[in-house]
Amino acid sequence: MEALMILLLLFIIVCAVSVSFTRDLLTSIIIFMAMSTALCVVWVLLSSPDLAITEAAVGAGVTTMLIFVALKRIHAIKAQKERDNG
């Protein structure tokens, strides 16, 4: 269990740092979602199921979708064609 916990925490740190360093906004949203999912597993390992359910529903579900839709509304996410060309 200790190894799993250390692995997950390292994954979370790497995700959190790399959210700021990617150029594409779509990539950083997906990395944020992955970090939320790993954090949910960490809550389960720390024996708090309330937090795990809330983190899974809110972090890996609703928050990511809301950020994505808000960024789409201000046209900050490029379509696939523009990303291939530019």
Next chain:
Amino acid sequence: MDKEKMSRWLKGEISPLDESMIKDLSHPNNKPEEDPFLEPHKLEVRTYKRFSRWMHRSGGVHFQHAYLVVAIVLTFVLIGVLIAVSLDLPCFGNAVSLTDDELSTYYVEEGLHHTGAPNIVSGIIMEFRGFDTLGESHVLFIAVSMVIMLLYVPPTERIIAKADTVERHFEPTHDEVLRHGAKLLVPFIVVFAINILLNGHISPGGGFSGGAILGAAFMIMLEAFGPAPLDRYISFKVLRRLMTCALSFYAISKGYVFMTGANGIPNGIGTGTFGRLFSGGLLLPLNVAVGMVVACTMSVMYALLRRKGEL
């Protein structure tokens, strides 16, 4: 609004809903204002020109370098402080802290007897720390009110044709996988959410998780089928009224509990038998109220952002 109109309004010569201030869109001469977000290239060029002019004129380059350096230094200082504090906390599962700390001992020993809820976390956030949860629900309500104020476009002022053409540019409108998946999954999601809501005081879960899952179910429905089929049962009016009623019920019942508790009068709410559904006093209705507020918050925010001000 210029100063002359403002002073006239203050003196009471014109009413605040004066016709001269509202543009009548049905009149052929009044065209709706250009939405800068519908022509993205224009917006970027204009903003960039203004920004580059400011940068070169007032030494903005130095400001940018200084900002970057200060930001990095501040981040590392914050990381250092947080790590130092977290190393100072007692170990996980330390048995000494339970006998040392009076508050957590009281919560663990008296929690079940006082609140009647097997799930101690729910009991703490709803009963012992009820003020914080009350404030939290109000913050959610204020946030969604602000979003509605900023983004909602009433039905009389919508430009439906233009909005549709821009949306269709980048995504398909009838995604078969999404529609069939939504048809299969949404009933299970809703039942799961109701289970977590109602069993908040017995098993893990509670108001916030159940409400978030209900909001997620609404999001899937909106994405798969569009706003028209949902408008029959879950329209904007219904969501608004549901949110207001839930929050008012929460505030009034918690207010009653606080008033009687502060003055030493016993309130008429018992704790019930251990482990049954209708036990734990006010915990079940409060969980449902909080869940409704959270679900309406998520649904309204998502729908307003997604559909450009419609619902």
